[in-house]
Amino acid sequence: ERRRRVVGLILLALDRFKVINDTLGHGAGDALLRDVARRLMGSVRKDDTVARLGGDEFAVILSDVAQPGDVARIARLILNALAPPFAVMGREFHVGASLGISLFPLDGSEIDVLLKNADVAMYRVKETGRSAYQFFEPEMTAESVRQLALEHDLRRALEGDELRVLFQPQETMATGRL
Numbered sequence: 406e407r408r409r410r411v412v413g414l415i416l417l418a419l420d421r422f423k424v425i426n427d428t429l430g431h432g433a434g435d436a437l438l439r440d441v442a443r444r445l446m447g448s449v450r451k452d453d454t455v456a457r458l459g460g461d462e463f464a465v466i467l468s469d470v471a472q473p474g475d476v477a478r479i480a481r482l483i484l485n486a487l488a489p490p491f492a493v494m495g496r497e498f499h500v501g502a503s504l505g506i507s508l509f510p511l512d513g514s515e516i517d518v519l520l521k522n523a524d525v526a527m528y529r530v531k532e533t534g535r536s537a538y539q540f541f542e543p544e545m546t547a548e549s550v551r552q553l554a555l556e557h558d559l560r561r562a563l564e565g566d567e568l569r570v571l572f573q574p575q576e577t578m579a580t581g582r583l
Contacts, residue, residue: 501536
């Protein structure tokens with residue numbers, strides 16, 4: 406804050422990690438996570454931080470960034486580093502990643518807010534195709550709030566027996582068949 410610089414937070418979730426864990430077991434999953442961590446550390450500067458948050462999620466903190474475009478450049482380096490196949494237990498696996506990015510102080514000044522915003526951006530990537538990155542945008546939060554409200558309303562309608570299912574038969578004109 407004193408230097409008036411940007412800090413980038415990249416939240417990363419591996420794509421298809423569950424398949425490897427379920428197919429080859431947790432030992433293979435752990436080996437893959439170690440290899441991913443090595444590739445991540447090779448994609449960032451020495452002063453940056455790579456941390457595993459749990460499961461298949463990592464956080465990358467890019468300190469002292471001159472401009473947001475520098476964070477995008479690092480995100481592309483990370484995606485490129487994860488693109489080649491990983492060798493796990495004698496087999497090759499392609500594991501991409503979905504990256505959500507939030508920026509201090511633009512997207513928040515508290516770590517909880519930055520993590521939440523990066524998480525929202527990461528899930529937007531997962532919804533739209535994976536193996537890409539997305540910067541947080543304020544309207545993403547509004548969409549999440551709308552989605553949550555819709556789920557709540559539907560759940561309440563189901564509990565209150567407020568929904569009815571109606572069927573309309575479709576008849577083929579040429580044959581008269583339903």
